[in-house]
Amino acid sequence: MTSCTPHCSLLDLSDINVLEKRVAKVLKRLERLSQETISWHIKSAISSLNIIAALYGYWIREGYKSGIERIVLISKGHCSLALYTWLAEVNIIKEEELLSFANPRSRLQAHPEAGKVPGIIASTGSLGLGLSIANGIALASKMDGIDREVAVLLGDGELDEGQIWEAAATASSLKLDNVVALVDRNMTQHSGFTEHIKIKEPLKDKWRSFGWHVIEVSNNLKDIIRGLMSADSIKGKPKVIIVYGHSFRY
Amino acid sequence: MPDYSSYRRAFAEALVYLGERNPNLIVLDADTARSTGTILFAEKYPRRFINIGISEQDLIATAAGLAIAGKIPVAVAFAMFLLRGWEQIRNIIARDRLNVKLVGTHAGLSAHFDGSSHQCLEDIAVMRVLPNVTVVVPADAIATRHLIFDAIEKHKGPLYMRLGRDNSPKIYSEHDTLSIGKANILEDGEDLSIFVCGSLTELALDVSKNLKSMGISAEVVDVYTIKPLDTTTILKSVRRTGHAITIEEHNIIGGLGSAITEFLSETYPVRIIRIGIRDTFGASAKSYPELLSFFGLTVHHVLRYIKKIITGEVYAPQISK
Numbered sequence: 001m002t003s004c005t006p007h008c009s010l011l012d013l014s015d016i017n018v019l020e021k022r023v024a025k026v027l028k029r030l031e032r033l034s035q036e037t038i039s040w041h042i043k044s045a046i047s048s049l050n051i052i053a054a055l056y057g058y059w060i061r062e063g064y065k066s067g068i069e070r071i072v073l074i075s076k077g078h079c080s081l082a083l084y085t086w087l088a089e090v091n092i093i094k095e096e097e098l099l100s101f102a103n104p105r106s107r108l109q110a111h112p113e114a115g116k117v118p119g120i121i122a123s124t125g126s127l128g129l130g131l132s133i134a135n136g137i138a139l140a141s142k143m144d145g146i147d148r149e150v151a152v153l154l155g156d157g158e159l160d161e162g163q164i165w166e167a168a169a170t171a172s173s174l175k176l177d178n179v180v181a182l183v184d185r186n187m188t189q190h191s192g193f194t195e196h197i198k199i200k201e202p203l204k205d206k207w208r209s210f211g212w213h214v215i216e217v218s219n220n221l222k223d224i225i226r227g228l229m230s231a232d233s234i235k236g237k238p239k240v241i242i243v244y245g246h247s248f249r250y
Numbered sequence: 251m252p253d254y255s256s257y258r259r260a261f262a263e264a265l266v267y268l269g270e271r272n273p274n275l276i277v278l279d280a281d282t283a284r285s286t287g288t289i290l291f292a293e294k295y296p297r298r299f300i301n302i303g304i305s306e307q308d309l310i311a312t313a314a315g316l317a318i319a320g321k322i323p324v325a326v327a328f329a330m331f332l333l334r335g336w337e338q339i340r341n342i343i344a345r346d347r348l349n350v351k352l353v354g355t356h357a358g359l360s361a362h363f364d365g366s367s368h369q370c371l372e373d374i375a376v377m378r379v380l381p382n383v384t385v386v387v388p389a390d391a392i393a394t395r396h397l398i399f400d401a402i403e404k405h406k407g408p409l410y411m412r413l414g415r416d417n418s419p420k421i422y423s424e425h426d427t428l429s430i431g432k433a434n435i436l437e438d439g440e441d442l443s444i445f446v447c448g449s450l451t452e453l454a455l456d457v458s459k460n461l462k463s464m465g466i467s468a469e470v471v472d473v474y475t476i477k478p479l480d481t482t483t484i485l486k487s488v489r490r491t492g493h494a495i496t497i498e499e500h501n502i503i504g505g506l507g508s509a510i511t512e513f514l515s516e517t518y519p520v521r522i523i524r525i526g527i528r529d530t531f532g533a534s535a536k537s538y539p540e541l542l543s544f545f546g547l548t549v550h551h552v553l554r555y556i557k558k559i560i561t562g563e564v565y566a567p568q569i570s571k
Contacts, residue, residue, distance in 0.1 A: 113345070122314070122315075122342060122346065123345050123346050125341070126337065126342075128307070129307075129314075132308045132310075132312045132338075133312070133315040134315060135308075135312050135315060136311070136315015136317075136318065136319065137318055139300070139315070139316065140276075140319030143276075143297065143298070144319075162307070163338075166302075166303075166308035167308050167311070170302060173303075174300075
């Protein structure tokens with residue numbers, strides 16, 4: 001399912017195809033890593049892959065074209081292997097460095113750390129903090145009159161944390177329309193099926209009742225990008241893109 | 251009735267001055283602005299004040315985001331409830347060494363009426379165990395002013411400041427120098443080092459005065475920086491006196507006493523007696539002096555205790571109320 005606006009027709013398909021090819025390569029790399037040496041939260045990484053590719057490979061660059069500075073926060077820190085293999089794919093880090101994952105001296109700590117991994121400005125790993133952090137950055141930007149937007153990747157299990165809802169209430173109270181949250185709704189958390197643990201549905205209604213604009217998309221690159229584009233036009237309230245399901249078999 | 255001044259008043263007024271001089275200063279509170287005093291800043295600089303509501307975890311991580319974006323956030327709440335966000339303090343502010351100043355008010359027994367739920371006797375312990383966090387405990391209102399200026403204009407990185415409420419003794423004058431990282435010798439002595447922090451500093455001075463009349467010369471040291479400890483001053487004092495007691499409005503586990511004990515046991519082991527709250531929770535009282543008396547934090551109790559130690563009557567102190 002998608003939530004489409006007239007913007008959809010302006011999607012640059014050639015760009016998207018290039019991105020999709022990159023994602024396919026990253027997926028292969030992830031699967032290879034997991035078979036050889038590094039298998040850690042692999043399913044969690046895979047389900048976030050399209051979101052990471054959409055944000056880093058499309059959203060940030062589109063922002064620059066319009067003079068908007070865009071920042072990504074990975075609140076769902078345990079999907080780090082998706083981030084790291086993406087960074088290797090786009091040559092921000094060397095492929096060989098992936099093998100140093102989770103060594104004490106490595107830049108690639110199990111959960112991303114600021115000042116170590118290129119492009120990470122807040123260390124995560126502890127779930128539930130990222131939305132508050134995003135709000136703080138977004139708020140500072142508004143105070144300074146800077147055109148800056150923050151996207152924050154949340155896990156759906158992470159929504160169990162009360163702090164997420166504290167931050168959700170803050171974002172809408174302060175009208176932080178430069179915050180866009182993306183929820184990796186893979187229906188899975190550590191102990192299993194999310195709805196058997198703590199019921200999150202009706203999730204879109206929850207976000208709406210907290211004053212957020214809700215966009216629902218499927219977990220594929222085109223839909224996520226469409227979702228991000230439709231978020232552009234929403235003013236006065238923060239936005240959440242709920243990314244349903246996963247597109248890769250595992 | 252002792253003559254108190256107010257920590258929170260001094261803090262609140264200092265923030266307003268600092269707000270004028272530092273356009274990047276942002277103050278956050280968790281719905282307690284009228285109690286902590288940040289209401290003064292809120293009224294003067296409404297666009298730089300955020301009431302995050304009764305959400306301390308959100309308070310802390312939002313402050314972190316502001317710091318990442320280049321602001322100087324001061325996150326204020328009752329010490330007890332700031333600690334609800336201890337994990338957030340650790341996992342984003344301490345780990346990333348963010349320039350966030352955390353101020354916990356109403357600490358110790360200062361919230362005398364509110365009782366044990368509100369009386370934070372553990373904050374020094376849990377804040378000093380965090381890497382990269384500076385911990386300061388101003389002795390009085392004037393020290394509060396000096397140290398918050400230092401914290402915001404000179405110090406960089408995570409910092410926790412512990413404040414009482416309206417129970418500040420009067421120790422310092424405007425001309426005194428205090429800087430983060432140091433301890434001050436308030437009185438020189440030969441026989442006993444009394445290390446104290448915060449609201450019980452006057453008590454330490456009174457104890458010293460009484461000991462003098464008993465022929466014991468006590469050196470009183472205001473250890474207003476708990477982390478990093480001013481080890482030079484502490485070591486010099488104990489080398490001179492050979493004996494130490496510590497006094498704090500905090501659990502004797504993990505606070506100033508523990509910090510001093512940890513350091514001296516490695517470098518210059520002497521017997522150290524920790525005076526404070528003996529691993530128990532607080533209680534409600536209609537006045538602060540009544541509460542101090544209830545917990546044995548008066549000159550009379552402390553002297554009686556010291557005498558028992560000197561005479562050998564007490565070796566392993568019991569929990570007393």
